Amino acid sequence: MEITVDQMYQIENKGHDMGFLKKFMMENAGAAAVRRLLTKFDDVASKNILIFVGLGNNGGDGLVMARHLAGYGSNVTVMLLGDPEKIKTEESNWNWSILKKMPSVNLMSGNSLDFDFKPDIIIDGILGTGISGEIREPYASAINYINNTDCYKFAVDVPSGLDPQTGNTANIFTKCDMTVTFHKMKEGIPKRKDLTGELYAEKIGIPVEAEEGIV
Numbered sequence: 001m002e003i004t005v006d007q008m009y010q011i012e013n014k015g016h017d018m019g020f021l022k023k024f025m026m027e028n029a030g031a032a033a034v035r036r037l038l039t040k041f042d043d044v045a046s047k048n049i050l051i052f053v054g055l056g057n058n059g060g061d062g063l064v065m066a067r068h069l070a071g072y073g074s075n076v077t078v079m080l081l082g083d084p085e086k087i088k089t090e091e092s093n094w095n096w097s098i099l100k101k102m103p104s105v106n107l108m109s110g111n112s113l114d115f116d117f118k119p120d121i122i123i124d125g126i127l128g129t130g131i132s133g134e135i136r137e138p139y140a141s142a143i144n145y146i147n148n149t150d151c152y153k154f155a156v157d158v159p160s161g162l163d164p165q166t167g168n169t170a171n172i173f174t175k176c177d178m179t180v181t182f183h184k185m186k187e188g189i190p191k192r193k194d195l196t197g198e199l200y201a202e203k204i205g206i207p208v209e210a211e212e213g214i215v
């Protein structure tokens, strides 16, 4: 069963209004994504993990993953592609402020892409269902960096630059080894398995009644 991006936003909002807050959806999304990622590595402790996060909730999911992966002993670096003041949502800001209290996670922001380590894993939390139009900086340079780096690549919800509704790609887009989308598969994502890599849809606890009248 695949749904449209518009249905996803409606379901998310209905679940939120029922009291299952977007903050809880984000937590479950990040946790489910980490669980899938861990199936590919018998030990992520001391792995260098670089997490690119955008200013929206796709980035928010990446922030949740950072906190969980630090708990497994990974060397986690978060690269926020913008100014922390410009983080768009309360739930994403909430996770950023927790990470600011965690010296176990290396927080970076702005648009410099020179890192003093070679990543073993890159997590693409740049763009998800909120993508629109050609990819603007600094997201574009981050996508190019991901594609030019030889390591394991994991996409949060959808490879950035792939439109999860239509399956069309923007001018640039990431090519990943695994993609975990949330709640239900969106119609456009399975069209580009060459970009998603292993593809999974993970439930994130949204009340099933939140779909009534929508799906």
Ligand SMILES: NC(=O)C1=CN([C@@H]2O[C@H](COP(=O)(O)OP(=O)(O)OC[C@H]3O[C@@H](n4cnc5c(N)ncnc54)[C@H](OP(=O)(O)O)[C@@H]3O)[C@@H](O)[C@H]2O)[C@@H](O)CC1
Binding pocket: 008, 009, 011, 012, 025, 026, 029, 054, 055, 056, 057, 058, 059, 060, 061, 088, 126, 127, 128, 129, 130, 131, 132, 133, 134, 135, 136, 137, 139, 156, 157, 158, 182, 183, 204
């Ligand atoms: N649905 C659910 O149940 C759940 C959804 N969840 C997660 O939320 C994600 C959707 O979050 P979202 O709506 O905040 O949009 P998102 O993809 O982060 O992008 C928005 C940001 O990107 C920017 N931007 C856009 N286009 C751009 C471009 N071409 N080039 C450059 N920048 C561009 C845009 O900037 P703006 O256009 O506002 O200036 C804005 O800053 C979804 O994918 C999933 O991961 C989970 O938390 C679990 C529950």
Ligand SMILES: [K+]
Binding pocket: 058, 124, 125, 126, 127, 128, 155, 156, 157, 158, 159, 160
């Ligand atoms: K993404």
